[in-house]
Amino acid sequence: MNKETIKKEFSGILLGVIAFFYIGSLLFYYPGDAGHLSELRWFEFFGRQAMEVVGDLKNPFGIFGARLSDLLICNFLGYVSIIPGLAIAYWGWSMARLKSLKPPLFFTIYTVFMALVLATMFGLSTAPFGDLMAGTVGRMLAAFLSTVIGFTGAWILLIALGVGASLIAVRLLGEQIRHLASSVGGAVNAFRARYAKRPDERRGDRSVAASNPRKKRRASQSRASDAPLSAEVPEPVYDDGELIMPSSPSSMHYVQSEPEPVNGSEQDDEPEITIREAVHEKEADLDKRRLKVRTRDQVPYRFPSIDLLQRTRDEDEYVDQSLLDESKNKLLEKLRIYKIEVLRISATVGPRVTLFELELAPDVKVSKITSLENDLAMAMAARGIRIIAPIPGKNAVGVEIPHGKPKTVWMRSVLQVEKFKNTRLTLPVVLGRTIANEVYIDDLAAMPHLLIAGATGAGKSVGINVMLTSLLYSCSPDKIKLVLIDPKRVELFHYQSLKKHFLVKFQGLDEQIITEPAKAVYALRSVVKEMELRYMRLEQAGVRNIADFNRKIPDEALPYLVVVIDELADLMITAGKEVEEPITRLAQLARAVGIHLIVATQRPSVDIITGIIKANFPARIAFQVASKVDSRTILDGSGADQLLGNGDMLYQPATQPKPERIQCPYISSAEVEAITSFIGSQDGLKQPYELPKPDVNEKISSFSPGGAGDRGARDAMFEDAANLVVMHQQGSVSLLQRRLKLGFSRAARIMDQLEAAAIVGAADGSKPREVLIDNRDSLELLLRNIDEE
Numbered sequence: 024m025n026k027e028t029i030k031k032e033f034s035g036i037l038l039g040v041i042a043f044f045y046i047g048s049l050l051f052y053y054p055g056d057a058g059h060l061s062e063l064r065w066f067e068f069f070g071r072q073a074m075e076v077v078g079d080l081k082n083p084f085g086i087f088g089a090r091l092s093d094l095l096i097c098n099f100l101g102y103v104s105i106i107p108g109l110a111i112a113y114w115g116w117s118m119a120r121l122k123s124l125k126p127p128l129f130f131t132i133y134t135v136f137m138a139l140v141l142a143t144m145f146g147l148s149t150a151p152f153g154d155l156m157a158g159t160v161g162r163m164l165a166a167f168l169s170t171v172i173g174f175t176g177a178w179i180l181l182i183a184l185g186v187g188a189s190l191i192a193v194r195l196l197g198e199q200i201r202h203l204a205s206s207v208g209g210a211v212n213a214f215r216a217r218y219a220k221r222p223d224e225r226r227g228d229r230s231v232a233a234s235n236p237r238k239k240r241r242a243s244q245s246r247a248s249d250a251p252l253s254a255e256v257p258e259p260v261y262d263d264g265e266l267i268m269p270s271s272p273s274s275m276h277y278v279q280s281e282p283e284p285v286n287g288s289e290q291d292d293e294p295e296i297t298i299r300e301a302v303h304e305k306e307a308d309l310d311k312r313r314l315k316v317r318t319r320d321q322v323p324y325r326f327p328s329i330d331l332l333q334r335t336r337d338e339d340e341y342v343d344q345s346l347l348d349e350s351k352n353k354l355l356e357k358l359r360i361y362k363i364e365v366l367r368i369s370a371t372v373g374p375r376v377t378l379f380e381l382e383l384a385p386d387v388k389v390s391k392i393t394s395l396e397n398d399l400a401m402a403m404a405a406r407g408i409r410i411i412a413p414i415p416g417k418n419a420v421g422v423e424i425p426h427g428k429p430k431t432v433w434m435r436s437v438l439q440v441e442k443f444k445n446t447r448l449t450l451p452v453v454l455g456r457t458i459a460n461e462v463y464i465d466d467l468a469a470m471p472h473l474l475i476a477g478a479t480g481a482g483k484s485v486g487i488n489v490m491l492t493s494l495l496y497s498c499s500p501d502k503i504k505l506v507l508i509d510p511k512r513v514e515l516f517h518y519q520s521l522k523k524h525f526l527v528k529f530q531g532l533d534e535q536i537i538t539e540p541a542k543a544v545y546a547l548r549s550v551v552k553e554m555e556l557r558y559m560r561l562e563q564a565g566v567r568n569i570a571d572f573n574r575k576i577p578d579e580a581l582p583y584l585v586v587v588i589d590e591l592a593d594l595m596i597t598a599g600k601e602v603e604e605p606i607t608r609l610a611q612l613a614r615a616v617g618i619h620l621i622v623a624t625q626r627p628s629v630d631i632i633t634g635i636i637k638a639n640f641p642a643r644i645a646f647q648v649a650s651k652v653d654s655r656t657i658l659d660g661s662g663a664d665q666l667l668g669n670g671d672m673l674y675q676p677a678t679q680p681k682p683e684r685i686q687c688p689y690i691s692s693a694e695v696e697a698i699t700s701f702i703g704s705q706d707g708l709k710q711p712y713e714l715p716k717p718d719v720n721e722k723i724s725s726f727s728p729g730g731a732g733d734r735g736a737r738d739a740m741f742e743d744a745a746n747l748v749v750m751h752q753q754g755s756v757s758l759l760q761r762r763l764k765l766g767f768s769r770a771a772r773i774m775d776q777l778e779a780a781a782i783v784g785a786a787d788g789s790k791p792r793e794v795l796i797d798n799r800d801s802l803e804l805l806l807r808n809i810d811e812e
């Protein structure tokens with residue numbers, strides 16, 4: 024339990040005690056106590072006289088209780104003053120259960136309002152208890168209303184106000200009230216179930232549990248299997264150690280329907296669920312930073328204000344316990360059928376899915392649970408179930424289950440955080456919120472290129488807009504330039520307004536956003552040429568990368584180039600190799616000179632995302648895809664086929680073993696337009712950033728450095744092979760065969776060339792060769808040096 028939780032629980036308990044004291048004092052109000060209190064001054068609680076007075080008081084809550092009740096009942100709202108005491112209790116409950124504090128706030132307003140209405144009603148009545156119920160304030164309000172709108176008018180108005188307020192309260196608080204009722208009901212049922220058992224049964228349970236807690240669980244499992252219902256449940260069948268799904272429809276029936284508890288103790292055996300607290304990102308006003316800057320050519324530039332993004336209401340953090348319990352029960356029920364014993368369970372409620380972390384009994388094989396993915400999805404009648412077995416770095420298995428209350432993550436909310444405002448990343452791109460509600464920001468410069476795939480409508484274009492918007496909010500036009508290639512013609516046209524600030528200009532082309540495949544090839548070759556020229560400049564300056572160059576010669580600082588291709592398939596179908604070659608070249612070499620690619624496709628098939636493209640894009644995002652095969656193509660594993668669409672995504676950074684589930688924020692076209700128009704309305708830069716003309720006649724691969732000093736003899740795949748070997752740190756011929764789809768003799772020949780270029784060591788029998796180059800930066804330098812020899 025962390026400090027924050029302890030603090031909240033303590034405040035909750037304190038408020039509960041205050042509510043008890045408040046309500047109790049008023050309930051035990053005794054009119055005669057006022058006479059005794061008049062002997063004391065109002066602040067006198069101690070001393071001999073106070074002790075004597077306490078002895079005479081009838082109110083069991085002492086001097087303070089008697090005074091409080093006298094003040095509120097006689098001078099304020101009479102007995103009706105008790106009602107706001109319920110709100111204090113509700114505050115306490117919400118605090119202790121770590122719930123959102125909005126419902127208690129509504130409830131407080133409602134109870135105070137209703138207390139005023141009821142007190143006035145009692146003030147209007149002529150009943151003998153009217154005075155005590157209404158108090159002075161109630162009487163005054165009643166007198167005022169009956170004077171202004173008459174006796175009948177006052178009643179009509181008060182009834183209308185009371186009914187109206189109650190209807191609004193039921194709308195706003197209905198779910199919470201139901202939940203509160205179900206929590207109380209659940210506790211009562213559990214209590215009744217326990218004590219409904221015969222005393223000898225209870226004794227039996229206790230003795231089993233006392234001797235061995237695990238036996239207790241087994242005992243209840245065997246009781247469950249003795250019940251008539253379990254006759255319908257087929258035993259899971261194993262074939263050669265593999266679990267086979269039971270085919271009997273009756274098993275489905277059993278799972279779908281709520282199983283009758285066999286007896287009261289069935290519920291007791293379920294592990295308690297711990298709800299993990301969501302991460303509370305520290306908010307920060309993005310507009311409270313230096314918004315006005317001067318570009319290098321002394322043109323004033325103003326960053327877009329955060330107010331250009333819609334001010335959307337924060338969604339409630341309220342965790343619907345009943346939905347959570349429902350999912351947990353279904354999950355545990357299913358696992359119980361397959362005899363998978365769970366020791367502990369915790370839940371993290373994310374924007375779209377809940378992650379249940381299950382700690383399994385030591386004798387349960389992890390593979391047993393992974394094989395249940397489809398089965399669980401069917402049992403829960405839900406899409407989007409994903410099993411992470413095990414969760415990296417944890418002694419637990421994760422099961423992600425969509426919850427019934429999906430929340431939209433808004434762009435504004437992910438940018439207005441301290442993490443983004445104070446980021447030190449070179450090219451910060453916000454990707455969304457994790458299941459723990461944390462804002463996930465990554466550095467495009469470190470990725471260093473990003474491949475995005477997802478079925479149509481899954482959220483790729485929104486995702487690209489989110490990334491570009493993050494860059495526009497964090498980088499000035501001096502720092503980044505954009506190369507936008509949009510074969511679909513409709514996705515990136517809003518960025519046309521950035522032409523005077525962020526879009527590059529291609530020599531020989533009029534457009535700044537490229538839409539035709541032939542021009543896309545030209546544009547990509549221009550970028551390759553730019554890369555070559557940048558390498559030359561880096562070399563002249565004697566530095567290794569763009570960051571060092573910009574530090575060394577700030578007056579000639581090079582901007583980072585972000586190349587976005589929204590939709591690769593359209594280009595690959597029409598231009599094939601001509602597109603693949605420059606993309607591969609850039610992906611392999613461009614990082615050091617500050618050129619980064621974001622490539623998206625809705626067709627993650629092997630003819631679009633070729634082995635060579637994939638090998639050079641270690642960071643990948645998968646939105647929802649149609650099939651497991653597509654998921655494997657993009658992520659090398661399943662999972663993306665189980666996503667929910669609308670920005671639900673898996674991000675696989677180059678440095679992590681397993682992808683992370685993130686909900687991409689939503690940004691509308693209108694918001695993108697507002698931002699780009701705002702930038703476009705400012706004075707443009709004096710000089711556009713111009714990319715050089717490509718050497719159209721020269722084949723792209725002519726930039727390939729080869730091995731052994733003999734350029735002509737080098738294989739065309741030499742450089743790809745070098746990158747692959749360095750990336751995997753494994754000098755094996757079979758790796759080249761597999762990843763580059765080469766025959767053995769060609770792969771072996773390339774391996775010899777790599778040895779001649781001192782990229783790998785000499786052959787040592789059947790062992791993989793030693794890789795002599797540690798990282799891609801060193802490889803890039805080496806390749807350039809060999810090329811010049």
Ligand SMILES: Nc1ncnc2c1ncn2[C@@H]1O[C@H](COP(=O)(O)OP(=O)(O)OP(=O)(O)O)[C@@H](O)[C@H]1O
Pocket residue numbers: 431432477478479480481482483484485486625669670671686687688689690
């Ligand atoms: N992060 C998100 N949050 C909420 N809704 C989203 C999100 N992303 C996308 N959507 C919804 O899905 C719709 C389609 O999204 P988008 O245009 O990004 O899909 P796409 O993958 O680019 O499709 P296509 O490949 O056909 O262009 C959006 O109009 C929006 O309604």
